[in-house]
Amino acid sequence: xxxxxxxxxxxxxxxxxxxxxxxxxxxxxxxxxxxxxxxxxxxxxxxxxxxxxxxxxxxxxxxxxxxxxxxxxxxxxxxxxxxxxxxxxxxxxxxxxxxxxxxxxxxxxxxxxxxxxxxxxxxxxxxxxxxxxxxxxxxxxxxxxxxxxxxxxxxxxxxxxxxxxxxxxxxxxxxxxxxxxxxxxxxxxxxxxxxxxxxxxxxxxxxxxxxxxxxxxxxxxxxxxxxxxxxxxxxxxxxxxxxxxxxxxxxxxxxxxxxxxxxxxxxxxxxxxxxxxxxxxxxxxxxxxxxxxxxxxxxxxxxxxxxxxxxxxxxxxxxxxxxxxxxxxxxxxxxxxxxxxxxxxxxxxxxxxxxxxxxxxxxxxxxxxxxxxxxxxxxxxxxxxxxxxxxxxxxxxxxxxxxxxxxxxxxxxxxxxxxxxxxxxxxxxxxxxxxxxxxxxxxxxxxxxxxxxxxxxxxxxxxxxxxxxxxxxxxxxxxxxxxxxxxxxxxxxxxxxxxxxxxxxxxxxxxxxxxxxxxxxxxxxxxxxxxxxxxxxxxxxxxxxxxxxxxxxxxxxxxxxxxxxxxxxxxxxxxxxxxxxxxxxxxxxxxxxxxxxxxxxxxxxxxxxxxxxxxxxxxxxxxxxxxxxxxxxxxxxxxxxxxxxxxxxxxxxxxxxxxxxxxxxxxxxxxxxxxxxxxxxxxxxxxxxxxxxxxxxxxxxxxxxxxxxxxxxxxxxxxxxxxxxxxxxxxxxxxxxxxxxxxxxxxxxxxxxxxxxxxxxxxxxxxxxxxxxxxxxxxxxxxxxxxxxxxxxxxxxxxxxxxxxxxxxxxxxxxxxxxxxxxxxxxxxxxxx
Amino acid sequence: xxxxxxxxxxxxxxxxxxxxxxxxxxxxxxxxxxxxxxxxxxxxxxxxxxxxxxxxxxxxxxxxxxxxxxxxxxxxxxxxxxxxxxxxxxxxxxxxxxxxxxx
Numbered sequence: 001x002x003x004x005x006x007x008x009x010x011x012x013x014x015x016x017x018x019x020x021x022x023x024x025x026x027x028x029x030x031x032x033x034x035x036x037x038x039x040x041x042x043x044x045x046x047x048x049x050x051x052x053x054x055x056x057x058x059x060x061x062x063x064x065x066x067x068x069x070x071x072x073x074x075x076x077x078x079x080x081x082x083x084x085x086x087x088x089x090x091x092x093x094x095x096x097x098x099x100x101x102x103x104x105x106x107x108x109x110x111x112x113x114x115x116x117x118x119x120x121x122x123x124x125x126x127x128x129x130x131x132x133x134x135x136x137x138x139x140x141x142x143x144x145x146x147x148x149x150x151x152x153x154x155x156x157x158x159x160x161x162x163x164x165x166x167x168x169x170x171x172x173x174x175x176x177x178x179x180x181x182x183x184x185x186x187x188x189x190x191x192x193x194x195x196x197x198x199x200x201x202x203x204x205x206x207x208x209x210x211x212x213x214x215x216x217x218x219x220x221x222x223x224x225x226x227x228x229x230x231x232x233x234x235x236x237x238x239x240x241x242x243x244x245x246x247x248x249x250x251x252x253x254x255x256x257x258x259x260x261x262x263x264x265x266x267x268x269x270x271x272x273x274x275x276x277x278x279x280x281x282x283x284x285x286x287x288x289x290x291x292x293x294x295x296x297x298x299x300x301x302x303x304x305x306x307x308x309x310x311x312x313x314x315x316x317x318x319x320x321x322x323x324x325x326x327x328x329x330x331x332x333x334x335x336x337x338x339x340x341x342x343x344x345x346x347x348x349x350x351x352x353x354x355x356x357x358x359x360x361x362x363x364x365x366x367x368x369x370x371x372x373x374x375x376x377x378x379x380x381x382x383x384x385x386x387x388x389x390x391x392x393x394x395x396x397x398x399x400x401x402x403x404x405x406x407x408x409x410x411x412x413x414x415x416x417x418x419x420x421x422x423x424x425x426x427x428x429x430x431x432x433x434x435x436x437x438x439x440x441x442x443x444x445x446x447x448x449x450x451x452x453x454x455x456x457x458x459x460x461x462x463x464x465x466x467x468x469x470x471x472x473x474x475x476x477x478x479x480x481x482x483x484x485x486x487x488x489x490x491x492x493x494x495x496x497x498x499x500x501x502x503x504x505x506x507x508x509x510x511x512x513x514x515x516x517x518x519x520x521x522x523x524x525x526x527x528x529x530x531x532x533x534x535x536x537x538x539x540x541x542x543x544x545x546x547x548x549x550x551x552x553x554x555x556x557x558x559x560x561x562x563x564x565x566x567x568x569x570x571x572x573x574x575x576x577x578x579x580x581x582x583x584x585x586x587x588x589x590x591x592x593x594x595x596x597x598x599x600x601x602x603x604x605x606x607x608x609x610x611x612x613x614x615x616x617x618x619x620x621x622x623x624x625x626x627x628x629x630x631x632x633x634x635x636x637x638x639x640x641x642x643x644x645x646x647x648x649x650x651x652x653x654x655x656x657x658x659x660x661x662x663x664x665x666x667x668x669x670x671x672x673x674x675x676x677x678x679x680x681x682x683x684x685x686x687x688x689x690x691x692x693x694x695x696x697x698x699x700x701x702x703x704x705x706x707x708x709x710x711x712x713x714x715x716x717x718x719x720x721x722x723x724x725x726x727x728x729x730x731x732x733x734x735x736x737x738x739x740x741x742x743x744x745x746x747x748x749x750x751x752x753x754x755x756x757x758x759x760x761x762x763x764x765x766x767x768x769x770x771x772x773x774x775x776x777x778x779x780x781x782x783x784x785x786x787x788x789x790x791x792x793x794x795x796x797x798x799x800x801x802x803x804x805x806x807x808x809x810x811x812x813x814x815x816x817x818x819x820x821x822x823x824x825x826x827x828x829x830x831x832x833x
Numbered sequence: 834x835x836x837x838x839x840x841x842x843x844x845x846x847x848x849x850x851x852x853x854x855x856x857x858x859x860x861x862x863x864x865x866x867x868x869x870x871x872x873x874x875x876x877x878x879x880x881x882x883x884x885x886x887x888x889x890x891x892x893x894x895x896x897x898x899x900x901x902x903x904x905x906x907x908x909x910x911x912x913x914x915x916x917x918x919x920x921x922x923x924x925x926x927x928x929x930x931x932x933x934x935x936x
Contacts, residue, residue: 188834197836198906289906293913300844301917304851304925316935318881319858321928322851329924333917570836678856682863 036100082145107192122591127171141165206271224253281348327377369397390450434484441477510535527552696754843918892919
């Protein structure tokens, strides 16, 4: 405890953590509460746009032979509806909730990489704007939200519609990967002292698993989007069957992402259920350990289902059997959670408050969606129902039931936290019934239209088909549902602007987010608690006051540092103090430059795109340079009579963790590329290729030896740094950089001299893609080497402050490994044939 | 993080088994292994079944290892993961016995 009064501490901490008022604050804020709220508001705005598109779809289908919109517009409507809801609403909405809520629930003051959060936000905003602008200009994507080739290839979509999707979504996915890394590191490291993994709130477990899934699931789609865009822009035939490509490769890459995506959307919402439901039932959650085990099982099994979206593509029976069995099996861990929730309700004294109403709606809708999911997992049924409205009904029951109903429960549960105000009575209940009745009227009937044979995505139908009344009633239901959502929005606005103030912790919850003033201050909590159980507020009802009085860790506001505690990932023991970066315009500028890169590609100015690409590299340098210190600080006092090192002088700081996770995502992208290369060799038509790699062994050897030398020198630099010989370390770093330059030149030379033209055959295109991948990573290792060289020279690196050297070593080693694998992929087939 | 690794060993093994079976299926069908007769089936069938059985046995080993971890959440998670991994390997790999090879 320090000598400050509570008010003095509040003012001092607000001065450090706060955001300037006005537009300067808006563009420079990196505070997790600000960014989280922006994500949530923008996601809701995109949800409204997606909802309007759904209304237009239902207006068109309400009657047979409707002339409301033509097929071209209709294709854009359903493609954008799906894309917006999946990429611009569901994922960002959960990211926003995670960014806002996680540090508060974990007893921390911010996320691990505040500037990355802000960068992700701006990328999301710019990427989403590109997509919506395309809609306004009538050039929106129109090939369906999963963009199947060859429909989305240049031959059948010659305009920029598909490019808008490929580039816009990839831009938005940068935001998703950034958030996933951010969430993972924050949960693993930035918890209150004593919060071991088994004391962590279940919501954090759900988000941890979800974020790890995102790190592995998104790269295949990013790769697929890059390959398809390269095919469209430069005619590299990855998906063109006539030249050895395969349309099925796109489907594999898309659904490798697409099916885990369903769980990525569901799990955070299930986390809301596991948080809100025990509070509503006034008891503890039943089966904490079982739920975590079910989550782990879900996370893994969900990656073994993707082919069930491809059951009708002619895949052999045995493979169908693998994926059908896995699709049925995944229902088990989902059911474990459902039973844990029912058991919690059974053992508690549930109160039928508004969040509970939405949870009951979730149970009904999601279980129905899950059951039709098991039906579709059975191959014979899927063959009958595939691409019919039955599937449309199923996916809406799963996604609306599994995401929107729990999120609405969460909205009403946490709104007092955001606003500090109580809600207006009865409006929310009316909204709930409109949404529930409207939803079931809309989508339950679609099961029937589907079973009657109505295919999805048709823009009109004739009266003789017998679908007229069902479609009309579906359309009426959808408008009822819309009234419900509009009422929800009005309810929220009334709560924000007109409602009375509410007390702290209105639900008598036990989790830490309620141990702070509401609405939350910029710094969350004046001091960080020592955690001894899963529900700290229930264990100590006066905890909030004690923390405000500074009776915890880091109560002292000093040097303008944004400090928060980092702990051991498993035990929650104190590890070090993280000093987070403050407000900055760098995220906005970097996102703008990144946006220019994507816009250049979208408009076909490919050479011009190199300019913003160089800009991004320069911004990355600026970004990294702004961190660190030129002198050692040593252990600092953290209160409670203890001290700890700062993150710069500790092993395993956030930067190290973030880099590792980034490489995991990168490695998944590389694995997907290898899968694509192998898939084309084994499955695609028109193989073997007319020409294989011819020569280039010398260049290959030079490239391999150079990257190995680069990696070994980076290892050597780290060892030398540990002895304090900085001048020698700089000399070795120069040699490491030179080795990476040699590797890049050799790789380019290998491609130019030995590989056939990339437009000639998918083999050549895939081989070039591998070389480009290796070259990019040699460049990244080169960047790290030059950066470390400069940092040592500027005094930012010492024996104690050696993390940057560790990260340089990590990137150099990764680059060497992937280059060796790439070279093996290029030369082994030549040897074998 | 190591703890997370330990508690998911069984699931990693399932993921490896599943990926390998699917990869072998693709390579075997493309390579015509189902046309190479062996006693009791074809080279393709034998490859698939032996791989499946090996991974199932591996799952049993992981299960026994998990049961010996220190008591607490870690052991519970590792044991359940090992059980799920083993059941997953047996169930999702079972089509290697009774489905047609490459049709």
